Amino acid sequence: MLSAIMEDYLKAIYYLQEETDDRVRTSVLAEYMDVEQPSVTSMVKKLAERDLVHHEPYKGVELTDTGIPIALEIIRHHRLLERYLTDHLEYGWAEVHDEADRLEHHISNQFADRIAEQLGDPAVDPHGDPIPTAELDISAPKCGETLADHHVGDSVRIERVPDEDADLLRYLSDHGIHRGTEVEIVEVTSFGMVTLDPDGADEPVALPEKIARSISAQPLSENPS
Amino acid sequence: MLSAIMEDYLKAIYYLQEETDDRVRTSVLAEYMDVEQPSVTSMVKKLAERDLVHHEPYKGVELTDTGIPIALEIIRHHRLLERYLTDHLEYGWAEVHDEADRLEHHISNQFADRIAEQLGDPAVDPHGDPIPTAELDISAPKCGETLADHHVGDSVRIERVPDEDADLLRYLSDHGIHRGTEVEIVEVTSFGMVTLDPDGADEPVALPEKIARSISAQPLSENPS
DNA sequence: GAAAAGAATTAGACTGGGCTAAATTTATAA
DNA sequence: TTATAAATTTAGCCCAGTCTAATTCTTTTC
Missing domain, CATH: 1.10.10.10 (Winged helix-like DNA-binding domain superfamily/Winged helix DNA-binding domain)
Known part of the structure; x- marks a missing residue:
């Protein structure tokens, strides 16, 4: 062990x-x-x-080759837990990481499989990172187009956000941005500020271009919900 | 910490x-x-x-007085987890103990409170042991009448079973006995064997008197569901 | 191609939790 | 009341995982 x-x-x-x-x-x-x-x-x-x-x-x-599946097992636990915490236990996007980081080592595979089943075998965690299957297959992380790759007027769907920065997650969440949220890009300045209008939000949200470049987003048509 | x-x-x-x-x-x-x-x-x-x-x-x-609330916190975690595992994740009576024993140390109070809420603030765990409240009040464990205190022909409801012996729990579970099950006492022999007929079971179940004496059971009328 | 800078490793110590063997205290029995 | 048995604690060791200080290997730079 x-x-x-x-x-x-x-x-x-x-x-x-x-x-x-x-x-x-x-x-x-x-x-x-x-x-x-x-x-x-x-x-x-x-x-x-x-x-x-x-x-x-x-x-x-x-x-x-011995180590990889063990790492994937832990990652599976972590991402399933994050998904479970947000979907079933009303945790916020920014709160799940620490709880999952502790629990991932202590839940059994049985526990992981049960919550996976309850969640309907989700493909990604709340930040959009892929969840390995029970057989430990993992799809390549989405890192295609980012918010910074689109233009003013484009409408895109948030696909994936880096999960390391809890403050960022809290900020996005507070401004109505989650995985799956549709946003319109309303302004891109020469000095590196990107402004978004999230679907259903009261106010636009501004982000540094560096951050925008770390957030994956697909045009709406290409990836219908 | x-x-x-x-x-x-x-x-x-x-x-x-x-x-x-x-x-x-x-x-x-x-x-x-x-x-x-x-x-x-x-x-x-x-x-x-x-x-x-x-x-x-x-x-x-x-x-x-400093140590008691800490112990109660852990016990609350443990018993809530057991309840959660049986009620929401389809764990069997006998399987919950080990999983809860590991997780109890790693879930946050927030996690505990959330699952308590989802479960509707249950008063007892799957074995009938009382769950401390969020304020760490704990009701006295039920240890009144046991199966051995009743007589042939009596119908009683199973209230509480010792949770230490997984084999016993599995045996009871396999024979249709859980917390809340109504059983009729069909035979008590001079050599210490108690036979029960659980509501809804195909066959009667035999138990040594020593075991019967460790299982709390109330007459049906006294404690309506 | 040698010297300085940087990265990685070894050496040795500390803490937490466990163990065995020896010493000590308490309880029992003559 | 003293001798023995049983329970408890102390002494000293081990392993895991960390640290600082010292050493060694690599890389860069002149």
Whole structure:
């Protein structure tokens, strides 16, 4: 059996590997896990002993074929929990992350499968990230067009929002933007401010272009609900 | 903050104190927690330092006024989770304990309150043990009349079953007995065998008298559903 | 291609929770 | 009342996961 901490490392390595598509450097992992580098080195050794990661000293670390499904299992738990918390327990978009981060290590697969069933086997979590199936298949994350790729006057549907920044999620949520919300782009300034008009909202919402570029959005016609 | 292990100790002390109504001996606690005695002594010291228990060396331990609400919080989590698992996630009577035992330490009070709300603030868990309220009030456990206190021909409703023995729970469940089931007592032998006819079951169910004496049951008229 | 800078690792210590073996206290029995 | 048995605690060790300080390997830069 693995400790919750070990599972967290595997999950982190999975995420970082997804981003960089290369071996994960221990410094990056240390930063992500919020620990010092030697802690990473020693943990990586333990994971390597169990054949969950491959460690090339001084070069970085990557998940083995044994490690990947374990990471996916945790990610499945996490994203299902997030979906369950928002859909069934009235949690807000911004509140789910911490709760799911704790519980993901402690629910059984049976629990995960049951809530998946209750939710109708959802494909994505509340932020739009794909949920691995019970067989641990995972579809590629949506990272096609972003809010910044569209033009004034376009109407788009919010597909995916980065889940790391709770303040951002709270801000969006407070201004009527969720996954699936239709928004019209009403202004794009030369100094990097994007203004949106979310369907059903009282007021327009302004976002820095940097943020807009991190939010996936599809034109309405291409992806009918 | 307390570790999950510390919370488990507090919960254990609460249960044992409830049973014996006296200071809990470290040997009893060691037995219950399935660890050796010195482990208990050292943990008890840590809990005493935090003023969660009062430890009289060589005499035993008891919860302080600081420790009691923490134990009750955990017990609330545990029993709400059990109820949630059976009522909303189709878990069987016998399966809930382990899952709840892990999750109780990791759900937030918010989570507990939300599922309590969804369940309609239930008073008891699936075994009939009382669930503390959000204010941590707990009603006295039902331990009045047992199956062994009634006579052949009496019809009673199952109120409460000890939750420690998963095999027993599975057996009862397989034979159509749950909390709230109405059963008629059809035979009581001189050699300590009690036979019941559960409402809606195909066959009668036999139980040793020792077990029957651990199951609370009220006459139908006294406690209408 | 050597020296400085940066990244990663090793060494060694600390905390939490557990264990065994030894010492001590309390309870029992002669 | 003293001797023995039983319960408890102390002493000292182990493992997991973290840390700081020191070392070693890589990379960059002149």
